[in-house]
Amino acid sequence: MFRRRAATLQRHRHRSRRTRVTHYRVWWLWLAVWWRTETTSKLISSPLASRTTLGEAMTTYFFMISTDPDVDPRRCAVGLACAAEALTSGHEVEVFFASHAVQLLQGQFIDGLDSRVGMPSGTCRTMMESLIAGAKIACSTGSQAVVGVTPENADEVLMVTDGLVWSGPPGVVAMSAAADVVLSF
Secondary structure, eight states: OHHHHHHHHHHHHHHHHHHHHHHHHHHHHHHHHHHHHHHHHHHHTSTTTTOEETTEEOOEEEEEEOSOTTTOHHHHHHHHHHHHHHHHTTOEEEEEEOGGGGGGGBHHHHHHHHHHHTOOTTHHHHHHHHHHHHSEEEEEHHHHHHTTOOTTTHHHHBSOOTTOEEEOHHHHHHHHHHOSEEEEO
């Protein structure tokens, strides 16, 4: 009888612990839902979300393009296309080219990209020219040096030199922190 009673008590203790764990998990789930709701409502009512241009919502997009175009040219073209689309839609766009993606700023390189990604001739150049005309363009000084471009010879090699921001990691951090949406390609 004693053994039977001890086994029954052990089962009750186990159930009790299981119940406590369940209540603990439910409490954490409730907290997570509450936090997400509070955070979302603050984002919706934030000053960033309420900026407007001519009555339409304007969002700042930051695109970080760092994929090597020799390794994955399609991903680079998709990044350019998304940035150009955001600009066409009336949003503020900032693009930072890093690593070997700085080659996309070279006129000769961008002309050869269309055939490698299966797009009609001139498509990538058109997207890049629209970005140059309306977006803030920045590039990594160190990455440009690796491919042989410096601020001194940039006029001869790059499609854009006026307004080009030469920077590094501090520029990436500052631009991404100020943006509403950050996308990396």
